[in-house]
Amino acid sequence: MYFDSQGRRVSRARFNQMYAAFKNRQELIKAGLMNRRDLVKLGLLSGGYLAAKGGLSAAWAYGGGGGSQCASPPTTPFTMQLPIMPLKQPVSVSSLSPAPQINPNTATNPATGLPFEGRTRTHQAPALGFAFPPPVVYQVTQKPGLVTMSNQLPQQTIWGFDGISPGPTYVANYGTPVLVRNVNGLQGDNSGFGNPSVTTHLHNAHTPSESDGFACDYFAFGQYYDQYYPNALAGFNSDHKPTGDINESLSTLWYHDHRVSFTAQNVYKGLAGFYLLFNQFDTGNETTGFRLPSFPAFDIPMMFNDRCFDPTTGLLVFDTFNLDGILGDKFLVNGVIQPVLHVHPRRYRLRWLNSGPSRFYQIYLTDLNNLNANNQFWQISNDGNLLPKAVLVPAVALGVAERADVIVDFTQLAGKTLYLENRLEQLNGRGPTGNVLAAGQGNLLLRIVVDQPQVADQSVDPATGPSYYALPSTNVTPLVQRSFDFDLSYNGQWVINDGLFDCNTVRFKVTQNSVETWEFKGGRFGDPPWSHPIHTHLEEFQILQGAPVLYPTGGGYQGSGSYYGTPPPSGTNLARKDVVRLTPNGDVIAFFRFRDWLGRYLLHCHNVIHEDHGMMLRFDVAVTGDNNQRP
């Protein structure tokens, strides 16, 4: 009698066949042949290894992998004020020791036995005429800190920039380059998660590779890394010499840890903050330029995230071995669970950021005493950059790392209490169901009380139709059109075009100062389906087709909003973006100009759990690129 590996009886002929395959496999293994293609060719593996297996939709239950381990202790909401992060203060360049230098400081630090600096590549900016050292210099240290996230939970040990989370807010200006000396001061017990090896990415910035916070540019405790942020408009060294294209201005950026394989743990532990860029139009002063509400009094950055706490110790916990995505059951804004903000009856600019790790939001302004009220507001950016015009919206959808600046006019809401409410349903870490919950039934993030005295408001009313930046033309023939499939392999490994991440594998090369279009395709075989917020470094993009829209209220979501072939983008999708929500079956075409800088960059899913486990690739910008269309 003969049996197969499943214990089923098989014929002698079949058994012999299986045995031959087994022997062949042994030979191959001995010979060191391990390439999947070879095995497929030899018939030892079936083809379509990554293909979907139909008919599996039967009886799976949601929640198995995504957040089911989250059972945080109860906390009373709205008992703490919304924290406002301090502004990062510059230091004198002479206070930096050793002095900053253009080439990496690879001398060995006798105190650590490691090079002083973690950087491996020369600063590109000075050779292009940027001052070195630049006029503004900062020093920031990643270090543990004790913080209060709720007055009913114990103090939490986080890792923060300068020991706080969110970290201090940088206020930068176009035309003024800065150097940030980033010191790794992370030591001590990690409470179960977090790798004390870091690299800091300035998200959305047009940054030379060596200062971008490339995932593999990590450095250890006791080392520093000097990052040079030119704060120069894209095109300054290519199609808009010498000052760059004003229509590429950026405004709301954020910085966060990007340590390869440990980004999720490190950001969850607190390593993130805001970096705001101003210029002659977006001035931070409501009496000049575009006359947007003044910073910081009426211009408030808000970082949203969700977290889990241990029911026994009340301490922050990370779901280390959940690779679908982590959902928290506590909602924080600027580091505090469900805080309160008191405002004056006037216009405010609120800068919203979803800092992850995995949840998608659709945020409404809810009046719990009048759930019928449609409290619309003006969306003025979609990611870091002002739209051509403000758009009146009922809500904003945010995938991980997406941002939106909105202007809310509280004038008519004086005396009221409102809530920022996430009404998007999400049951596991892979992505939202697409259902929009009824008003008042979602996650209340922030209470806003309009109880402060009347004050002057000199900001421009968006209803008067002010224009911001025009969109740069996309009427250019791309040099290369590339295509990327974001999938989960047959054996549960996140992949892009079936490929796995590796710091040293350059998947393709883009020609410096060229135009490309990239097609992003969402996983077709997800069961349950998944969504991916796709992010690109160095350059932002414009969506030509397949732009995602708000999740519809009242049902009708079919993994939709993002189909190749949908009408061209309109409204808030007429934008420059650096993250796009790839919905299930989504198909997005994005237009890029890769300008000015050279070197290593990343394309990845910003569900940081997916990112850490292979849904990322390295591409390089080089003087001469390639035309690999499915890299």
Place this chain on the structure above:
Amino acid sequence: MPGMTRRRVLAGSAVLPVAGVMEAHGDPGAAPNRFAPPVPGREVMRRRYFPDLLLTTHEGRQVRFYNDLLKDKIVVLNLMYARCTGACPLVTSNLVKVQRLLRERMGHDLFIYSLTVKPEEDTPAELKAYAAMHGTGPGWLFLTGKPDDVELLRHKLGFADINPAIDRDKSRHSGMLRYGNERLALWGSCQGQARPEWIVEEISFVMPRGAPMAATS
């Protein structure tokens, strides 16, 4: 009228969410000091993820998962079964190369553990034959155990698929690796089908200061 009905429903629920918010989140007087004291990171990990189950190695030795296999060690964990023709041979042959690259540390402070997903058929003898076939060396253990224990461990280590139909299909077991430094509570995951050199680099991420650990020759 439908409009009326809807308004009434909403008007009725208008009060509820406020009450729900206040009550669902419990006792406002709750004080922080009712919580258990903090424990070190490695203890957090042990309690959450590492039950000290009794397992059997391919050499027929009885071992405790936490105390004998993880404690104070740097480890790599993967799933397999002896007669697997899918991802296992690829991942195993990758790990053979990892083992070769890290031979100076294998069995000293670094260990590889391959857990069968078919404990019913993977007896120690089966696993021993599998180990011999792949030429695995010291410090690499193939593990089996009571089916319920193996299943619990697989779930604890996050190797279960959210979709039960996929999860039941043993040929689709996770091709991911877990790797960690137990003492430092540093744990990560990487793809078993990555290049062996990259897997070595990933393992080095949980070494203090990320010092390179591959044999130089």
